[in-house]
Amino acid sequence: MSDTILILGACGQIGTELTQRLREIYGSEQVIASDIREGDAAFLNSGPFEIINVLDRDRILEVIQKYKVTQVYLMAAMLSATGEKMPLKAWDLNMQSLLHVLELAKDKHIQKVYWPSSIAVFGSTSPKINTPQQTVMEPSTVYGISKVSGEHWCNYYHSKYGVDVRSLRYPGIISWKTKPGGGTTDYAVDIYFKAKEEGTYECFLSKDTKLPMMYMNDAIEATIQIMQAKKEDIKMRTSYNLAAMSFTPEEITEEIQKHIPEFTISYNPDFRQEIADSWPQIIDDSAARADWNWNHKFDLELMTKEMLSNIGTKNNELLTAL
Numbered sequence: 458m459s460d461t462i463l464i465l466g467a468c469g470q471i472g473t474e475l476t477q478r479l480r481e482i483y484g485s486e487q488v489i490a491s492d493i494r495e496g497d498a499a500f501l502n503s504g505p506f507e508i509i510n511v512l513d514r515d516r517i518l519e520v521i522q523k524y525k526v527t528q529v530y531l532m533a534a535m536l537s538a539t540g541e542k543m544p545l546k547a548w549d550l551n552m553q554s555l556l557h558v559l560e561l562a563k564d565k566h567i568q569k570v571y572w573p574s575s576i577a578v579f580g581s582t583s584p585k586i587n588t589p590q591q592t593v594m595e596p597s598t599v600y601g602i603s604k605v606s607g608e609h610w611c612n613y614y615h616s617k618y619g620v621d622v623r624s625l626r627y628p629g630i631i632s633w634k635t636k637p638g639g640g641t642t643d644y645a646v647d648i649y650f651k652a653k654e655e656g657t658y659e660c661f662l663s664k665d666t667k668l669p670m671m672y673m674n675d676a677i678e679a680t681i682q683i684m685q686a687k688k689e690d691i692k693m694r695t696s697y698n699l700a701a702m703s704f705t706p707e708e709i710t711e712e713i714q715k716h717i718p719e720f721t722i723s724y725n726p727d728f729r730q731e732i733a734d735s736w737p738q739i740i741d742d743s744a745a746r747a748d749w750n751w752n753h754k755f756d757l758e759l760m761t762k763e764m765l766s767n768i769g770t771k772n773n774e775l776l777t778a779l
């Protein structure tokens with residue numbers, strides 16, 4: 458039987474582009490997009506869409522049965538900065554949605570699950586340079602706590618019930634199609650838009666805050682690659698470190714100024730500085746590269762060219778993540 462995919466949280470920053478890419482690969486009718494409300498994602502009329510609140514297990518099952526779904530990508534979550542403003546809501550959303558999907562997989566309603574983790578699982582006691590796949594993980598944000606807990610739940614459901622759930626620890630993800638919502642790394646998206654629209658940007662992180670980052674195209678390809686990998690090649694059933702590049706606000710500014718010399722930046726760190734300071738600077742993703750041949754394509758130079766050449770063009774359907 459061919460695969461039918463349900464994307465929960467399809468109108469989010471990653472969900473939007475993941476939906477488009479999966480529809481290119483599997484065919485539009487085989488990829489059901491869903492979110493808590495319709496949003497303005499351009500893909501809405503390119504294939505099936507359903508309203509699903511990921512806290513409603515029965516509604517998720519209803520859609521799975523309606524379309525005979527075989528795989529679920531659970532992309533809905535509350536990110537680090539917003540999560541600190543409403544901790545219990547963040548925990549409930551991020552954890553209950555995962556447990557619903559893992560239970561549905563355990564009960565054989567679906568065959569395979571994708572669930573994104575994050576470098577936010579690491580804390581200030583984790584090694585900051587070349588952070589290993591397995592190391593001390595003491596996150597200081599609710600988002601990070603929910604992600605490290607979720608990783609252990611994924612591993613538990615795999616080892617106890619044989620659930621085929623796969624996961625990646627995303628770094629900050631940068632794209633021009635859909636603005637992110639509520640993340641600490643969002644400055645690295647905002648800076649490109651402000652450089653083109655206003656010529657100046659006030660950064661909420663200090664100039665030397667180095668963080669792991671990735672261009673959206675690489676994140677989407679890695680997600681699909683791990684889901685298409687052979688079961689026996691997936692040796693980490695918590696989640697895989699994933700990396701492409703690391704840079705500071707100062708370094709991204711210098712790259713932008715190669716294209717927009719008059720661009721200026723000012724720094725006004727806010728509460729997100731403390732979150733960023735607790736995260737790694739450079740991630741070791743050698744396990745993903747060894748186990749299922751992961752390899753990134755975009756560095757800061759190429760990403761900056763892509764971002765600046767697409768922002769403000771006709772195909773820049775700037776969408777707001779739900």
Ligand code: VAH
Nearest residue numbers: 536537575628640641642
């Ligand atoms: C956030 N973009 O800032 C997310 C991501 C590593 C950061 O998980 O919360």
